[in-house]
Amino acid sequence: MFELVIEDRGGEYVAFKAEKEREVELIRQRHVRSLTEGLASIREAKPAKKAKK
Numbered sequence: 001m002f003e004l005v006i007e008d009r010g011g012e013y014v015a016f017k018a019e020k021e022r023e024v025e026l027i028r029q030r031h032v033r034s035l036t037e038g039l040a041s042i043r044e045a046k047p048a049k050k051a052k053k
Helices: 021-033
Strands: 002-008 011-018 039-044
Touching: 002 021, 011 021, 021 039
Parallel strands: none
Antiparallel strands: 002 011, 002 039
């Protein structure tokens, strides 16, 4: 799992998540071309823990 993280004004948020890094890269490129504020970077996300039943 990969995440697109936007860093802006000292904070950060996850803008997009996907299994394939290529999908996240395409969204990152769209962010850059849109001239919106914030630095976009990709990072590998830790697998989510499944809830016990």
